[in-house]
Amino acid sequence: MTGATPPVIAIDRVIDASPATVFRAISHPELLSQWLGPEGTSCTVDELEFTVGGRLAFTIAFADGSAVQLHGYYEDIIENRRVLHSWAQLDDVDISTIVWSLEPEGDGTRLRLEHHGLTAPEDVQRNEAGWAHLLDRLAAVVED
């Protein structure tokens, strides 16, 4: 169902590095820990088995001393092109999905990250109109 519903969050970036390098940075624990998490946080990879069915688990420590533990399982891996894994807080029942897509663009890579949610029933199609409606309202709230 992941492909059928619009993502909750989508981020596109063109990176001045080959898909192989970007893929390496998202699949190797010693590289992943260098970028995962917002500015000012530090990430420790507790487990990373980069294979379909394998688990990734990590801790993100914030500057104020708090920390959050997250984990997920790899569901799809296509070398240099795509990685799909589940995503949840360790003590939380809500599971969402992260999809990484890599495409060559010039000498670089077009990277797209999608955060798909979340726990809606399988038969629900969050159609485009519903998404547009929510975005309009969120924009209105933010501009208040």
Next chain:
Amino acid sequence: MAAATIDRVFFALSDPSRRTIIDRLDAGEATVGEASQDLGIAKASVSQHVGILESAGLIQRQVRGRQHWLSLRPGGFRDAATWLANHEEFWSQSVDRLAELAERLEREESS
């Protein structure tokens, strides 16, 4: 805000009848009858739609006399907006850092 809560917001807005009800309440409080007028749906479906909007925290119901009055719940969308902003920031900053790292690796390897 839990992921399940924002999911309920998305689900609530996935239906055109429910979006119409929300839009009508934007103009102010209305009875269930007014808010669901001319939607061409059965009474039973109307209460189901109202229930879904309520459980998503988007609207609230007040019973006065024999009428059920509906209004938008203040902050109902704000919770979703905050949730979204936090997650968006997490990923957009992570991707920025990922881009920097990948570009540095490639420079180091080619030099």
